[in-house]
Amino acid sequence: MKNLLEICCGLDVHKENIVACLLKGSVNDDKPQKTIRTFSTLLQGLEELKAWLESENCRHVAMESTGIYWQPVYNILESAFNGNMVIIVANARHMKNVPGKKTDMKDAEWIATLLRAGLLNGSFIPSQPVRELRDLTRYRKSIVEEISSQKNRIEKHLQSCGFKLSNFLTDIFGISGRAIIEHIARYGSIAAEEVEYYVKTRARNKLQEIKLSVNGRMNKHQRDFLKLLLKHLDETYEHLREIEENINSELEKFKRQIEQLDGIPGIDKTAAAAIIAEIGIDMSKFKTAEHICSWAGLSPGNNESAGKKSPLE
Known part of the structure; x- marks a missing residue:
């Protein structure tokens, strides 16, 4: 392999420690000077790794993109040399497919060898502001999915107690549907004339069908369980609003x-x-x-x- 870098480092990142292999030598030297050290993944260990790389004037670092363990390492090294360190987070499958690795060679040394030869393609890692926005948008997606799951639980509970609101209401958590559900949670049943009071807007076109769909009944346990489900739904909605406020702040x-x-x-x-x-x-x-x-x-x-x-x- 033709070498391109005189100084580089390969990192084998684990949950509790990092094995670092530093290679130094002329690009024409097939046997560069090799230094292998192990660092803790705690903050102090990561700071020691950063200080060591800076003291060795190592401006090129590579590691595998397995799991999430590379992320705190990347976050610390990102500021090395005033943000001028080249950090490659490479696909593990790509590294394993490159021929030439000796059976007794450590993973960190193999990563450093490939980096020295310019054979690693880095994964796309956006800037820190984009990564922070990504944390929020992905979390928002998971909370939206959680809200959908919670609605399904409530609908399933209503169906099990004989309330068939979803047969005639497109969204049982709209203004009309939620008001009827709140009444059922308080009293365990609802009379036809009470349904008429709660049904609003276009839902009144199906008023007679809705009256027939709420002929179920709940005992105390079922009412209390429905209240718990509704409370969690409301709390999740409130949490979603908080997340969206943070997203809007980041979007500035x-x-x-x-x-x-x-x-x-x-x-x-x-x-x-x-x-x-x-x-x-x-x-x-x-x-x-x-x-x-x-x-x-x-x-x-x-x-x-x-x-x-x-x-x-």
Whole structure:
């Protein structure tokens, strides 16, 4: 392998420790000076790793992108040399597919060897502001999914007690549906004339059907259980509002880009925030349009052999 770097370091990151292999020597030297050290993954150990690399004038570092253990390492090293350290987070599968690794060679040494030869392609790691926005948008998605699951639990509980609201109400958690559910949670049943009081707007077109759909009954345990479910739903909604406030605060850093994306038909502010959080705002990170499509998961695989196409999983 033709070497390109005189000084570089490969990191084998584990849950509790990091094995670092530093290679120093001329690019024409096939046997560079090798130094292997182990550091803790606690903050003190990460700071020691950063100080050691700076003292060795090592400006090129590589590690595998397995799990989440690389993230605190990346966050600490990102500020080394005033932000000028080159950090490559490489795909583990790619490294294993490169031929030439000796059986007794440590993973950290193999990573450093590949880095020295320029054979590693780094994964896309956006800037810190984008990563912080990504934390919030992905968390928002999980909370929205949790709200959907909680609604399904409530609907299932209502069905088990004989209330068939969803047969005639498109959204049982709208104004009319939620008011009827709150009444059922308090009293265990609802009379036809009470239904008429709660049903609003277009739902009144199905008033008679709705009256027939709420002929169920709940005992004390079932009412208390429904109250618990509704309380958790409301708390989750409140938590979602808090997350969205934080997202809106983060989006002030990307105001111009949000306005540009929001102007595209079919993309609202929420979608624009998710797009920026996933691909960032620096398109130079992607070599071609095909690269960004692949990163976004929009390039379908082509599993074909001998003229036969295999179904995608």
